Amino acid sequence: IFSGLNMCMSGSATSCEECLLIHPSCAWCAQQDFGKGRTLTFRCDFSQNLQKRGCLTQHIEYPTSSVSVLQNNPLSSKGSGSTLYNVVQMAPQQISLSLRPGDQTWFGLQVRQVEDYPVDLYYLMDLSLSMKDDLDTIRNLGTKLAEEMGKLTSNFRLGFGSFVDKNISPFSYTSPKYQENPCKGYKPFPSCAPSFGFRNILSLTDEVDRFNQEVQKQIVSRNRDAPEGGFDAILQAAVCKNEIGWRKEAYHLLVFATDDVPHLALDGRLGGLVQPHDGLCHLNDQNEYSASAQMDYPSLALLGEKLAENNIFLIFAVTKNLYIIYKNFTALIPGTTVEILDQDSKNVIQLIVAAYNNIRSKVELTVWDQPEDISLSVTATCQDGQPLPGLRKCADLKIGDTVSFNVSVDARSCPTRGADHSFTIKPVGFKDRLEVTVNYQCDCGCSRTAKTNSSICSSIGTYNCGTCHCEPGYLGAHCECQEGEAGSMYLSACREAEGKQICSGRGECSCNQCLCYESEFGKIYGSFCECDDFSCARHKGILCSGHGECHCGECKCHAGFIGDNCNCSIDTSTCVADDGQMCSGRGNCVCGRCQCTEPGAFGDTCEKCPTCPDACGTKRECIECRLFDLGRLADNQTCQRLCKDEIITVETLETNDPSAVLCVYKADNDCVMKFTYSEHFSGRSILTALKEPDCGGGPDALTVLPVVVGSILLVGLVLLAVWKLVITIHDRREFAQFQSARSRARYEMASNPLYKQPVTTHSVETDFDMFGKSYNGGVH
Missing domain, CATH: 4.10.1240.30 (Hormone receptor fold)
Structure with missing residues (x-):
């Protein structure tokens, strides 16, 4: 029924509850007479296998995961009018999950942003000295903003708050001379208001003229360092719901306008503030933040949690040089956007309208109080109808569009008793939410009818879901044996030999005998569970080659087959070739098949052999x-x-x-x-x-002989002529050389080769006397 290893029959489950935890496909048979004899029947198996082995359907424990919708009011299409409190933007509203660990189930939900939904907008402004020109710009903001927002909703309320920083050192000027006027001695602005953390100036109201009046009364202040205490102000504006006046049935927009970076958690240690923020409202009778000098700045995690808890969309309206910093904050705080504010806040109305439209154009789901042992996977289906696995958000929506989400739920384990088994799914910034209650299918129904001291268990055990759970000191399927001195005897009787496993490791020793486990592969049997019908040799994956039976690990071959795995046939008829010879005389018949011994021979009967001599x-x-x-x-x-x-x-x-x-x-x-x-x-x-043999006649000997002799003579004459030509050319060259040498010898005989002409000649003058004698010698 199921391919592969049957993990349900691993033998590890001794009770129904343990069986259900192995795998969501496992079932338990609680039938009393299920499995008899010396086989230890596995009650934990696949449901189909249990039925096949004789377990009746009504005794099979096989719980599955399911979903029940408890409340599903239809989605609304419009938000104004007397039905405001009944506006529904998310469906369903309440469901119940019945989860079996490991068994995944899913449910769907839909979200629609209705038209003309009320809007509460709280304008939170930095009143440090650098924002003086911005304060002048927004003095008539209320009237203009109400006109623009009136185009988007018919129910609009506006509030105003301001912040500077903690009035302690080193964040503010704390010297006595600066207490009333921190700008004292500062030539550009010699006068300003004392520092403060946060002040709720105007709670949310539809009287926009009051907004203008309160803004015109405000005076900037001065703090010492560049960062501001804006996160303190955001947290107070979020959690002080009654003081600010947030309506439950409205979109909550919190506009945070500043031109500098905020102080973060742990910065308060610079001023000696080591107590973390408690996340509570601390506004006094003057609507000022009273714990500014007692607690540290809030962390981003706490800020995001409180904003989501109170369904508030935070809009960072910051100058261009701070855009990247606050953009990084939006990745850590769900439902937050950032817009670029001009240096003097001239574009604040366009900024707010753009941010509002951006918020209304997307839907993002968040999960609250998710149990640790439950995993969720969300698939969004937005306007294009294409499922997007792993995505919890849809964007580029129009007001009135409906988007769907498919949520897969999987319980990884059974929870501890008394743990909270519920969680909430809600869109960011919406009041609507889906409450999910979880019931775990970890208990078997048959356990509710368990009987103690049952007669089935010899009155000394509890009968539960088809099995006996014996009292300490008793053994056996029905608690019929007693432990103690006889215990070791019982165990030794279940060993095949000393040192071997009890029941060969494939059964349990019960009252002096082995009860063998069942196996999905076949039958385990024997006095010590040492035998089975599936551990024999196989050939090509087939037990005993399909030509024998497996008995206690050994193949018993059918007639006509031999070998360890019965794959060898003793029939030789398949080896006889067409010519009647065994393997064509070129091989031997082994196991009914020819093994060719002649090199180059092949074929079923070695009949093919192109290179054989014959x-x-x-x-x-x-x-x-x-x-x-x-x-x-x-x-x-x-x-x-x-x-x-x-x-x-x-x-x-x-x-x-x-x-x-x-x-x-x-x-x-x-x-x-x-x-x-x-x-x-x-x-x-x-x-x-x-087609026909080549029968052409042979050559005529009388014709061939003259041709051969003539050819030999012709070749000889040619060779003689070549030799004569070479000798003649050689002799002519030798005679020419002789003539040349003779001519040179005749010319040289005209002169004596031994005589040499003198090189120089000298003349000598001689004088003679009257007697004719010479005084100076003679002539040479």
Whole structure:
């Protein structure tokens, strides 16, 4: 029924309640006589399995998750008129969930922002010295703002409050001379009002003229450091509902106008304020924040919680240089927007109208008091109709549009007794909410009829949901055995041998005998639960190959099969080839299948072997009998039975198949027959043969001999001519060289090669006397 491991039958569940916690698909059988004999029946299983094993439907405990709608008033379409208190913008309003741990369920809800819904707007202004020009700008803000908001709603109220900072050091000037006038000695503005934390100047009213009058009375103040105490003021404006005058049936807009950054939680330690903010209202009779000098500034988390709790949309109206800082705050405080305010607040009306339209164009869900053991997953379906998993918000809406949300709920565990089992879902800034009550399906109905000292349990146990829970000291399915001195004897009787597990780890020892567990895989049996019918060897995932039965871990094979997993057939008929030989004489028959031993052989009976030495001879007989009706096979009329190969006849034998084997043989008439043989692993054998044998005559010897002799003589003459030509060229070159040497020798014989002309000649003058003798020597 269910594939894979059955986690319900793991054996870990000993009671109905434990079974339900294993998995949401598990069921428990509380039937008294469910499971008999020496098998320990698992009462925890899939519901279908329990019915299959004989458990009646009325005794099956299988709770499921469900949703019940308790209150579902229809959505309203308009917010004005006498039916204001009955305006519904969220449906349903109350539901009840029945959750089984791990079993996911879901419910849907719808939200619609109705037209002409009342609006309460509280203008919270920074009155530090740098906001003096802004104060001058908004002195007539009430009248103009009422005119613009009147275009959006017919029911509008306006209030006004202001803040500076904590009147303690180092945040403000605390010297006695500055108590009445912090601007004393400050030349640009020599006079201003004393510092204060927060002051509710005008509670929400529809008399806009009063707003103008109160604003005109205001005077700026001066603090010491740059950050302001605006978060103190926001928290007081949110939690002091009666003093501010917030109406339950109205949109609550809180406009926060400033030109500087705020002080955050822990900044108060600079002034010695270590007490965290308690989140409560602390306005005195003068409508001023009385705990400014006693508690630290509120944290962002506390601020977001109180704004959401009181359905207040916070609008940060800040100067351009602070936009990024306050934009980061909006990510931490749901239902908050930020707009850029001009230096002198000239655009404040356009800013408020734009922020209001932005708020009305989106719906965002928040969850309050969600139990820790419950997980929620929200899928939004906005105007385009496309489901957006994991998204809790829809934007770009028009007033009157309806959006849907699908909420999946999953209980991870059963809660502790007495824990709060409810939570709330509400859109940010709406008074509407959905109250969700949770009932956990952790208990079984059969437990309500449990009987103590039941006769079924030998009067010494409690009978609950089909099983006995024995008193201490007693054992057995019906508490029929007693522990004590005999306990060890009972356990030893349930061991197959010393040191082995009790009941082989697959059963329980009850009163001197093993009760074997049930298994989804098969039957567990034996005196010590040592046997089963599913732990035998398998072949291709099939127990005993499907040719045997599993008995106590060993395959008992059917007739005709052997082996550990009965996969080996002793029948050899499947190994006989068409020619009558076992595996075609090229292999052995093992387990009913041929194992080919001849290299290159394959096929069910090793009948295919293109490279075997006798392949051409075998296929030759098929060629002769199929094409020419000749040969041994034609005589025996067995050609069609043994020769099933495909034969293709061609005029000229050519092949591009590298695996094809060329066969050539000489026919009886001295003609030559050629064919190719190729085997394909797909099972096809192809023979490609010539249509007719090649019977062309041989060459004439008388013609061939003269041609051969003439060719030899011609080649010899050519070689002699080439040799003669080479010798002649060589001799001519040698004779030319001799003639040249002879001419040079004749020319050189005209002169004595031993005689050398003198290099220089000198003349010597000689004088003779009268006797003809020379005094100076002779001539050389």
